[in-house]
Every structure is written in structure tokens, then in C-alpha cells.
Amino acid sequence: MDRAPLLGFIRRHSLGVEATVSPAGAPQAAVVGFVVNDAFELFFDTLDQTRKFQNLGRDPKIAFVIGWDEERTVQYEGIADVPRGAELERFQGIYFAKFPEGRERQLWPGLVYVRVRPRWIRYSDFREATPEVVEFEGRRSRASRRRNVVPLENPTNAGGATRRLRARAAAARRPPRPESATPASRTDRWHCRGRRGTRPPRPQSWLPQKSGFRCRGARRARRRSRAAR
16 A cells, blocks of 8 residues: 555545544544545535634544445545635645535535645555554654555655644744743842943843843943053
8 A cells, every 4th residue: 555545445435423522522423424625634524613613723633534445445634724825725635526515515604625734654455364454654753664654645745735744833832931930029230431220131041141241331331441542
């Protein structure tokens, strides 16, 4: 099993079971009609008041189960977003070709379109005595070198979408910025050419520390003294 047969298997199906995470952390599932493009991105429509869309607004992670004909199935995990502009038009062309009634649904109030980018796919075939189970990953990693794990995308064609997903994942793992180590009420006093003011709080510990605090007047005075020597 490689990319082309996997894509063909997904395209033969029009319905799948999607699962999202509720605010309480519980799984919530529903059946949706979907289409898939050459990059293994799924696309479906829903209403903005549905549980799935509300859940995706809080947590964009989503999972699908596609097929079970002849004991073959695909498990799919990805990140959802809402396409806009030219991207939306391209997906709508694919979607309306498979679901012509989708054009009429555009008049429904609150109708939204969701695109899912793949992060991990597993194809399972249990027709033989020895099952065939192959995993595909949406980006190259150490896991893609394991047995029966195939990179889902061609690394030479990895585009900005994958880089953006990596940046988002890194931002989600980054700890929140700490509060300033110096209380707001604590200030340092400084003098400059007879003027007295209040120095702002010191930089937070995770910012680069500056060696000193001087005003423009002090710098100008030093330059004049050097020129007079």
C-alpha cells in the first residue's frame, strides 16, 4: 500500500465518522459527507452551531474513520481549519462535483466549510490471514523510519502549510510567559543631569537583560568630554 492506492480507497467513500473533543474532554462523534484532494486534505460542510464545529473552535484536532468494506478501513487524524478565498473555491468545486445538493445548502444560515490537514493515517486490511497495517505520517519524523510507516507527503514538495502547522504546534507546546519577576510597585530611582525620575520595572527573566540604564543626556555628556580631551 502506497500513496496512490490509499488515496483511491478514501475517494471511493463519501461518508465517514468524525470525532472531536468536547469542552469536558470527552469524545463526540458524527457521520459527515466529505471529499479529499490530492494532498489527502478532507473537506466537509456543517453548521456553526453543531457540536463538532464548536469543539473545533476550541481544539482543532479531529479524527476520522473511513470505510469497512471487505474488512478494510482507514483511521485518519488531522488539524481542522476554515478555508477562505481561492482555497475555498477549489474545495467547493471538488465537493459540489460529488455532492451536487451542496450548492443548495449554501443558502442555509450558519453554513460553514471545514478543511482537515492530515497528521497521521493508518490503513488496515484484514481480508488475509496476515493483516496488512500501514501507517502514513503527514510530516517526516523519526517515526516515519519505523517498519510499515510511510511519509504521507513528498519531502521535496513540503510547502508552507506544513511549516505553519509545525509553528502552531510549537506555539501550543510553549509555556505561558511568566509574570514580571519584579512587582509593579517596586521601582528603582535614577539621576541624570539633575533630573530625577522613576525607572520602569526590570525586564522579565526570559528577556535578555541589559547591562545598565542611562539617559540621552548622560551619553551626550560623555561624548563631549571625550571630544575635549
